[in-house]
Every structure is written in C-alpha cells, then in structure tokens.
Amino acid sequence: MRDGIRETYTVNEEDVGERLDKWLTEQMQDNDWDLSRSTVQTWLKSSIVTRIPTGKIKASDQIEVNQQYVVDLPAEEPVTIVGDDLPLDIVYEDEDVVVVNKPRGLVVHPAPGHLRGTLVNALVARGIILSSLGGEMRPGVVHRIDKDTSGLVMLAKTDRAYYSLTAQLQAHTVERQYTAIVHGRMTHQNGTIEMPIARDPQDRQRMAAIAGGKQAVTHFQVIERFDRYTLVRCRLETGRTHQIRVHFAAIDHPLAGDPVYGRRHTLQIAGQALHAQTLGFEHPSTGEWRVFSSELPEDMAGLLTGLQAGRIR
Structure with a gap:
C-alpha cells in the first residue's frame, strides 16, 4: 500500500x-x-x-x-518532493501554466519507488510552485506522456488553471498532435482508429484494444512512406494510457522501437519513436487560444534522415 x-x-x-x-x-x-x-x-x-x-x-x-x-x-510524515537540478526545456511559463518539452527517458512525476529524477522534481528545483491539485506526488499534473515518449506536456501552477485545463481535456478541446514512425508501409493516407482500450486481462502492466474498454479515438495522417516504415501525424481525440501505441499495434503498424507493443527487429531508438509535437489549449485566465510546437528530438530526426536517404531500411 x-x-x-x-x-x-x-x-x-x-x-x-x-x-x-x-x-x-x-x-x-x-x-x-x-x-x-x-x-x-x-x-x-x-x-x-x-x-x-x-x-x-x-x-x-x-x-x-x-x-x-x-x-x-495518511502518513506519519507528509510527502515532500525534493528538487533535482536536471536539464529542462521550458517552452512557456506564466503565473498559471508551464509548458515543458520533455526529453525521452524522463518520467513526468514521482511515484513510490521512483521519488527522484522526474520532470516535477526538476520544476521544484527551479522554484516553480505547482497547484496542489492532482495529488501530492502529481502536483499540477493534468496529463502525462510516457517516460519513453518525448514532447510537450503542460502543468498547472494554480488551482484555477488546474480546473480549467482538466475540464478542457475532458471536453476533448485540447489540441494534441504527435509524430510517430510506425512499422510497415501504410496504404491509407489518413484515417481514424476507434477501438476501446482497457487493461490487458492477461498482463496488468499492458493496455489492450478490447471490447468493454473505454472509448479511444486516434486520428492519423501519413506524412511520408518508406520501404518498411511510415511517418505519421496523430491527433488524439481521447487520451487513454498508451493510446497511440496500442491503436497502431492493433492495426499491425506498431511504433518503431516500442519495447512493449512493438516488434523485436526494429529501429535503434531508446523507446518508442513518438513525439508530442503540438499542444494547444485555451489559456485559463485570458481565454486566448495558445498553441505550442517543438522540433523532433535528435534521435527521431536522425532516424528520419536515415530513412529518407535510404541508409536505414
């Protein structure tokens, strides 16, 4: 417990x-x-x-x-998140929100057994005070991206911002676009994957596209095709755990490098080739629509260059 x-x-x-x-x-x-x-x-x-x-x-x-x-x-002593001085790319910050371009390999928030070295620890080290809503170990965290997924994530600094951003997520109005490299040469130029997602009954550490799960909708568009891989842009309508990874695996186009849902022989990358590239939301205080973008990280950009040049097949 x-x-x-x-x-x-x-x-x-x-x-x-x-x-x-x-x-x-x-x-x-x-x-x-x-x-x-x-x-x-x-x-x-x-x-x-x-x-x-x-x-x-x-x-x-x-x-x-x-x-x-x-x-x-309750605990005998309150939980305290210790600050860790880690490299961090803060894309935007004001009195309400902070948007971070998270590197691959960084966990978003502490959890039992992993109390240090997370994005939240890094923000605390910078003196950034986050909303207490979300939990003692997840202060200000309104959404997450996987440890081995890179890209944009937003956190709330005030309770007002937390309520606003979580409401937008629930209403499916937050813009979340990802870029991914998937196995296989996809034939459709664009489409929608709509499959319910739940915990895999055979393995609670995995998710699965199965009947009776929660509604999950992923829209995609092909950007570029290669001999054995495809570069795609994905837009999340819902935000289930591992949604993009599970959906593309379910249609036999698993993400390159995915250690859980992918293939044994794949591209050399430390985790799934998935980057949260665009994040848009209505600002909690001003009501202004704000959109943030980030470039592909070096590992994915290098794979893409190799595919385009024919050095990687």
Whole structure:
C-alpha cells in the first residue's frame, strides 16, 4: 500500500453510469497504483475515499459527471518532493501554466519507488510552485506522456488553471498532435482508429484494444512512406494510457522501437519513436487560444534522415 498520498479523480461524461468501485479502480491503476477492486471497495467503506460534493458513498453507486473522489492515505510524515537540478526545456511559463518539452527517458512525476529524477522534481528545483491539485506526488499534473515518449506536456501552477485545463481535456478541446514512425508501409493516407482500450486481462502492466474498454479515438495522417516504415501525424481525440501505441499495434503498424507493443527487429531508438509535437489549449485566465510546437528530438530526426536517404531500411 502507498501511504501519505492524496489524489483526486474527476468523472468524465463518457464514464457516467459506471459503478464507482470499478471506475475508481481503473482510474487508480491508470495512475500506477497496483491494487485490486476489493481494496478500493474496502476504502469506500471508510474515510479513505470521500466525494465532492459530499454525501454517503458505496461501491455500487453509479457515478455522475463532474463528481470528484478524493483518495487520502495518511502518513506519519507528509510527502515532500525534493528538487533535482536536471536539464529542462521550458517552452512557456506564466503565473498559471508551464509548458515543458520533455526529453525521452524522463518520467513526468514521482511515484513510490521512483521519488527522484522526474520532470516535477526538476520544476521544484527551479522554484516553480505547482497547484496542489492532482495529488501530492502529481502536483499540477493534468496529463502525462510516457517516460519513453518525448514532447510537450503542460502543468498547472494554480488551482484555477488546474480546473480549467482538466475540464478542457475532458471536453476533448485540447489540441494534441504527435509524430510517430510506425512499422510497415501504410496504404491509407489518413484515417481514424476507434477501438476501446482497457487493461490487458492477461498482463496488468499492458493496455489492450478490447471490447468493454473505454472509448479511444486516434486520428492519423501519413506524412511520408518508406520501404518498411511510415511517418505519421496523430491527433488524439481521447487520451487513454498508451493510446497511440496500442491503436497502431492493433492495426499491425506498431511504433518503431516500442519495447512493449512493438516488434523485436526494429529501429535503434531508446523507446518508442513518438513525439508530442503540438499542444494547444485555451489559456485559463485570458481565454486566448495558445498553441505550442517543438522540433523532433535528435534521435527521431536522425532516424528520419536515415530513412529518407535510404541508409536505414
């Protein structure tokens, strides 16, 4: 069990009607909790889990949109995130938000067993104060990208910004475009992959495109084709864990370098060839639409140059 953690989970419109215990278990597993549904049911009977707005709760409750559930595990000592002086590319910062171009290999936030060396630790070292919403180990974190995915991620510095950005994510109005190199020569110029995603029942560390999962929609456009690979641009409509990786693997075009869903013989890159290249959102204070972009990292750019020159096949 992980002690000394306070995390908040908000019900999206697409989850309305699910049983509370099932929904909360899935939400927590998606945020790296290794727990069972029976554990969550026990917590629901105690003060460990509370609801906003307040009221009696039970495992069989059907959840309603915008309800918030707080998981509060007390500790003898409060959790403190230690600052780590790490190289960090801050693309934008003001009093409300900070946008970071995360390098491949960097975890977004601390977790039990990995308390140091994350993006949040690096921001703390710079004196950047993040919203306390999201949890003690995920302050200001409104969305994540995988450790071995590079690119743009936004964090909230104020509670107002946190509520605004999470609401935009839930409404699917945040612009999130990724560039990826996938196996195979794709025949369609563009298309949409719409397959529900859930935890793989055979391996809880993996996700899978299976019936009964949560709705997941990925739009794609082919940028360039090579002999055995394709460069694609992806736009997320939803934001499920490992969504792009799972969707392209499901249509037999797994991401190059993907150690979980990919192929044994692949391009030489430390992780999946996936970069969060464009991020757009409505500014929480001004209402202005802001869009940020970043160049491909050196490893992906090098692979692309090799493919274009025919040195890599």
